[in-house]
Amino acid sequence: MLLTDIGANLTHASFREDLDAVVARARAAGVAQIVVTGTTVEESRRAAEIAERFGLYSTAGVHPHHARECGPRTVADLHEIARHPRVVAIGECGLDFNRNYSPHPDQEKWFVAQLELGMELDKPLFLHSRDAHPRFAEIVKSHRPTRAVAHCFTGEREELMAYLELGLYIGITGWICDERRGKHLLALVREIPPERLLLETDAPYLTPRDMRPQPKARRNEPAFLPHILHTVARALGRPAEEVAALTTRNAATFFSLHESGSSAAAQRPLAA
Numbered sequence: 341m342l343l344t345d346i347g348a349n350l351t352h353a354s355f356r357e358d359l360d361a362v363v364a365r366a367r368a369a370g371v372a373q374i375v376v377t378g379t380t381v382e383e384s385r386r387a388a389e390i391a392e393r394f395g396l397y398s399t400a401g402v403h404p405h406h407a408r409e410c411g412p413r414t415v416a417d418l419h420e421i422a423r424h425p426r427v428v429a430i431g432e433c434g435l436d437f438n439r440n441y442s443p444h445p446d447q448e449k450w451f452v453a454q455l456e457l458g459m460e461l462d463k464p465l466f467l468h469s470r471d472a473h474p475r476f477a478e479i480v481k482s483h484r485p486t487r488a489v490a491h492c493f494t495g496e497r498e499e500l501m502a503y504l505e506l507g508l509y510i511g512i513t514g515w516i517c518d519e520r521r522g523k524h525l526l527a528l529v530r531e532i533p534p535e536r537l538l539l540e541t542d543a544p545y546l547t548p549r550d551m552r553p554q555p556k557a558r559r560n561e562p563a564f565l566p567h568i569l570h571t572v573a574r575a576l577g578r579p580a581e582e583v584a585a586l587t588t589r590n591a592a593t594f595f596s597l598h599e600s601g602s603s604a605a606a607q608r609p610l611a612a
């Protein structure tokens with residue numbers, strides 16, 4: 341069983357000490373590929389370095405939390421980072437009206453700038469939307485990216501339907517394992533067309549709440565993706581192997597992970 345974690349924040353400080361072991365555990369758990377999320381210009385550079393070092397992939401983008409830090413060089417910097425062969429998407433970018441760490445006009449401006457960059461470079465978009473429906477959908481609709489994923493989908497049915505209508509892929513995290521706030525996803529996941537379903541941990545965040553024992557310091561990591569897979573498979577009433585194969589195929593299609601070098605790179609010894 342081979343899985344792809346389409347979103348892991350491996351540049352996060354909590355992975356600094358033991359990243360080799362984290363990647364090794366992921367591979368031992370069947371997580372053959374990881375797309376390392378870029379959340380600022382600097383983190384996107386580091387994400388590409390990590391991707392290169394471990395034979396993984398990464399994204400280049402600025403999270404809406406950091407929109408207020410963007411400036412005249414941001415798009416050119418992301419453009420430059422995106423030229424790296426292991427950078428397979430633009431993002432994460434989008435809107436977050438939950439925490440509101442950046443003013444809404446800044447969030448919208450830099451979301452649009454990254455949508456345009458992704459389309460210019462013909463790269464898929466890794467999108468974040470939290471409590472930002474329907475504004476998020478309006479902006480996506482006015483740009484119509486050819487390939488985009490609503491990563492870490494946590495919304496309600498109406499939001500899901502709007503995203504599917506826009507042609508978005510849907511990323512499911514361990515939120516679905518949360519009996520307090522993720523229960524609705526167990527039913528909603530059945531409404532996602534099989535070819536649009538993707539799996540992710542969003543590590544180190546969103547540790548599945550029903551994992552026993554809970555990991556040390558509650559840090560989530562890509563090795564826990566099979567736990568999410570099994571929850572999704574149960575919700576769908578399908579064998580886990582089938583959902584694994586399906587979502588891995590979807591990730592390969594979405595990020596165009598077909599180049600000949602990728603499997604060789606994935607076999608590369610872990611030590612740099």
Ligand SMILES: [Zn+2]
Nearest residue numbers: 432468491492
């Ligand atoms: Zn996000």
